[in-house]
Amino acid sequence: MFKKRKKNNPEVGNVYLIPLADESWTLGQICHMKETEGYFSLTVAFFNIHYPTKEQLIQEIVHFEFNDPIFVFSVAGNPFRNNGWIFEKSHTFNYKNVNIEEHITGSWGWYNKCERDINWILEMYFGVYPWDGFGDPFYIDKLLLPNQKKPPFAKMKNMFSNDDLEKLNLL
DSSP states (O other): OEEOOSSOOOOTTEEEEEEOTTSOEEEEEEEEEEEETTEEEEEEEEEEEEESSHHHHHHHHTTOOOSOOSEEEEEOSOHHHHSOOEEEEEOOOOOSSOOHHHHEETTTTEETTOEEOHHHHHHHHTTSSOTTOSSSTTHHHHHSOTTOOOOTTOOOGGGSOHHHHHHTTOO
């Protein structure tokens, strides 16, 4: 939830570039938004698109079809201020693997009744953070949308060096 400001005017269909901890980039698209008492709740679809630089992602986004998200979450906090999301464009969508409205519930309009801190989840998916980095080694598997599975580039803890695990506070 966050308070709307003039600088960030989110709308359904908006596509945002999202930086990850290793300075690589992915994207998300607002697929549902609800305003309650001056605060906004955003539900965002995330896709299997990932590039080492923002410039590469911007070049490739013109060829991307927004129809098969890997995750959909209501986002905790203000992603523009806290996570550095950058507006890229607005784009229509018709997701093939999920009906967003079926999962929106409650007065805040959250997807599956909760908000999530999505950066960890995206970083696990794209191999920046270990797939099994949380207590439950199947945590991320359970969050994937139907017909989505762990990608070949995801990394388990045993694929990280001890130095890398220490930097991630996992040792």
